[in-house]
Amino acid sequence: MTVALDNTTTIHGDRVSLLRVLGPAHVWALGVGIVLVGEFTGWNFAADKGGALAALIVCWLVGLLYTSVAMIDSEVTSTVAAAGGQYAQAKHIVGPLMAFNVALFLVFAYTMLEVSDAILLGDTIVAKAGVEGLTHNSFIAATIVVLAWLNYRGVLMTLNVNFVITAIAYISIVILFFSVSPWTQGAVLKLNELVTPSNALPYGWIGVIAAFQFGIWYYLGIEGTTQAAEEVRSPARSLPYGTMAGMITLLIAAAMTWYVCASMMPWEYLGITYYPLWDAGKLTGSPLLENLLFIATLLAALASANGCINDAARAWFSLGRDRYLPSWFSAVHPRYRTPYRSILFLLPIALAFAFIADLNQAITFSILSGVLQYTFMSINIMMFRKKWPLGSIRRGYTHPFHPLPAIVLFCLCVVTFFAIFLGFGSQLIAMTIFYFLISLWFHFYRYKFVRRGDQFTMPWPKPQGY
Amino acid sequence: MWIPLSYACWGISIVLALWMLYDWFKVDTTYSEEVLTSSREGELEAVSEKHRI
Numbered sequence: 001m002t003v004a005l006d007n008t009t010t011i012h013g014d015r016v017s018l019l020r021v022l023g024p025a026h027v028w029a030l031g032v033g034i035v036l037v038g039e040f041t042g043w044n045f046a047a048d049k050g051g052a053l054a055a056l057i058v059c060w061l062v063g064l065l066y067t068s069v070a071m072i073d074s075e076v077t078s079t080v081a082a083a084g085g086q087y088a089q090a091k092h093i094v095g096p097l098m099a100f101n102v103a104l105f106l107v108f109a110y111t112m113l114e115v116s117d118a119i120l121l122g123d124t125i126v127a128k129a130g131v132e133g134l135t136h137n138s139f140i141a142a143t144i145v146v147l148a149w150l151n152y153r154g155v156l157m158t159l160n161v162n163f164v165i166t167a168i169a170y171i172s173i174v175i176l177f178f179s180v181s182p183w184t185q186g187a188v189l190k191l192n193e194l195v196t197p198s199n200a201l202p203y204g205w206i207g208v209i210a211a212f213q214f215g216i217w218y219y220l221g222i223e224g225t226t227q228a229a230e231e232v233r234s235p236a237r238s239l240p241y242g243t244m245a246g247m248i249t250l251l252i253a254a255a256m257t258w259y260v261c262a263s264m265m266p267w268e269y270l271g272i273t274y275y276p277l278w279d280a281g282k283l284t285g286s287p288l289l290e291n292l293l294f295i296a297t298l299l300a301a302l303a304s305a306n307g308c309i310n311d312a313a314r315a316w317f318s319l320g321r322d323r324y325l326p327s328w329f330s331a332v333h334p335r336y337r338t339p340y341r342s343i344l345f346l347l348p349i350a351l352a353f354a355f356i357a358d359l360n361q362a363i364t365f366s367i368l369s370g371v372l373q374y375t376f377m378s379i380n381i382m383m384f385r386k387k388w389p390l391g392s393i394r395r396g397y398t399h400p401f402h403p404l405p406a407i408v409l410f411c412l413c414v415v416t417f418f419a420i421f422l423g424f425g426s427q428l429i430a431m432t433i434f435y436f437l438i439s440l441w442f443h444f445y446r447y448k449f450v451r452r453g454d455q456f457t458m459p460w461p462k463p464q465g466y
Numbered sequence: 467m468w469i470p471l472s473y474a475c476w477g478i479s480i481v482l483a484l485w486m487l488y489d490w491f492k493v494d495t496t497y498s499e500e501v502l503t504s505s506r507e508g509e510l511e512a513v514s515e516k517h518r519i
Contacts (some may be wrong), residue, residue: 015504015506016501016502016504016505017504017506020506056514060469082507083507084507088507124489125468129468131468131469132471134468134472135472137517138472138475138476138479139472139475141475141479142475142476142478142479143474145479145482146478146479146482147484148482148486149482149485149486152486152489196511230507283518318507321503321505321506321507322507327503328503330503330505331499331502331503332503332504332505333493334493334497334501335493340489340490340493341490344486344487344490347483349487373482385518429516457505457506457507
C-alpha cells in the first residue's frame with residue numbers, strides 16, 4: 001500500500017529533497033572532522049620515508065596542494081551547488097564519463113577512509129585495554145553501525161555531533177602544544193637534539209619525494225565539504241567560508257603536531273608508531289594529557305568516519321539520481337530527509353572491508369582515489385574558467401592567481417603519484433586498471449539508461465565556443 | 467570492563483542495524499517509489515537563489 005506524502009517541504013510541494021539546514025560551522029565540522037584524524041595517525045609515516053625534516057617539508061608542500069584544492073573547490077562549488085560535489089562539477093564542466101569516474105573516486109576515497117578510521121579506533125581501544133583475547137571487531141562494528149544510524153537519522157544532528165567532537169580533538173592538540181612549553185627547548189622539547197643536520201634527511205631528497213605518500217594525511221578529505229552543497233542554507237557563502245576556515249585550521253594543527261612530535265620522539269620511532277600524538281601525551285609524564293590524547297584519538301577517528309559516511313552516501317545518491325546507477329539509490333527518507341538507501345547500501349561494504357582489509361591497504365586505496373580526484377580538479381578549473389570566464393556566471397567566490405593554483409596542484413599531484421608508485425606500485429596499477437574497466441562498462445552499457453537532457457541542471461548560459 | 471564493553475558494542479550494533487532495516491522496510495512499503503525518488507538536482511538552488519550576474 002502506498003500513501004501520499006503528508007510531510008512536504010515548503011519549496012517543493014510533493015517532492016522529497018535533502019534538507020537545507022546547515023551553516024558554515026557545519027561545513028567546517030564536515031571538512032576538518034574528516035581530516036583531523038590524519039594528525040593523530042598517518043602523517044608520521046612520512047618520517048619513516050624521509051626523516052623528520054622530510055615530514056615537515058611535505059607538511060608545507062602538501063599544504064600548498066590542499067590550499068589549491070580548497071581555493072579551486074570553493075570557486076567551482078559555490079557555483080555548482082549540488083550534492084555529489086566534485087561529481088556534479090565534472091558532469092557540468094567536463095562530461096558524463098569523467099563525472100562517473102570522479103563519483104567513484106569519491107566513494108572509494110571516503111569509504112576506505114571510513115574503514116581506516118574504524119580499524120584505527122578499534123586498535124586504539126585494544127592497545128589501551130591491554131586485555132588478552134580482546135579483539136577490535138566489536139569496536140569496528142559499533143563505530144560503523146552507530147555512525148551510519150546517526151547519518152540515517154538526519155544531517156543536522158550528524159554534523160552537530162561532528163562539530164563538538166572535532167572541536168574537542170582539535171583543542172586537545174592545542175592543550176598539548178602549550179603544555180610542553182613550545183617557546184623553550186631543553187625542558188620537554190628537544191628538537192635540536194633529535195633533528196640534526198646528520199639525520200634530518202637520512203635518505204636525501206628522494207626521501208622527501210617518497211614522503212609525499214603519507215604527507216597527504218595531513219589534509220586528506222578537506223574537499224569533502226562540497227558534498228554538503230545541497231544541504232547548506234547559502235552554498236555560495238557557507239561553502240567557501242567553511243572550506244577556507246577548515247584549511248587554515250588544519251595548517252595550524254599540522255604545524256603544531258609536527259613541532260611537538262618531532263621534538264619529543266626520534267624519527268626512527270616517529271615513523272613507525274600508530275599513535276604519534278598519544279605517544280607525545282605519554283612522554284610528557286602527565287596522566288591527564290595521556291588520557292586526553294587517547295580520547296582525542298578516538299574522537300578524531302569517529303569524526304572522520306562520520307563525515308566519510310555522509311560524503312560517500314551523497315556521492316552514491318547523486319549517481320542514482322542521474323541514473324548513472326539504478327535510480328533506486330536516489331531515494332530520500334521522507335521524514336529524516338537523508339539518502340537512506342545509499343547509507344544502508346554502503347554500510348555492509350564498509351563493514352566487510354573493515355573486517356578483512358588491513359589498515360595500510362585501506363589507507364592506500366583512499367589516498368590513491370583522493371589524488372586521482374585532485375588531478376581532475378586541476379584540469380576541471382582550467383576548463384571551467386575557459387568555458388565560463390569571470391563575469392559570465394555568478395560565482396560565490398573567485399580564487400586568486402589563476403592559473404597558478406591549478407598548475408601547482410597538477411605538478412604536486414604528479415609528484416605524489418610517483419611517491420605512491422615507489423611505495424605501492426602494484427596497487428596504483430591495479431586501481432588504474434579497475435577505473436579503466438569500469439569506464440568501459442559505463443560507456444558501452446550503463447550510459448544508455450541515463451536521461452541525457454535531465455542531468456544538466458545548472459541555469460547557466462551556453463559555454464564560450466559552443 | 468573491556469570485555470563487557472566489547473559485548474555491549476555488539477549488542478548496540480545489532481539493535482541499531484535491525485532498527486534501520488525495520489525503518490527501511492516501513493518507509494518503502496508506506497510511500498510510493500515516485501515520491502521517494504522525486505529529488506531533483508538544482509531545484510532548490512533555482513528556487514531559493516536567483517541566478518543574477
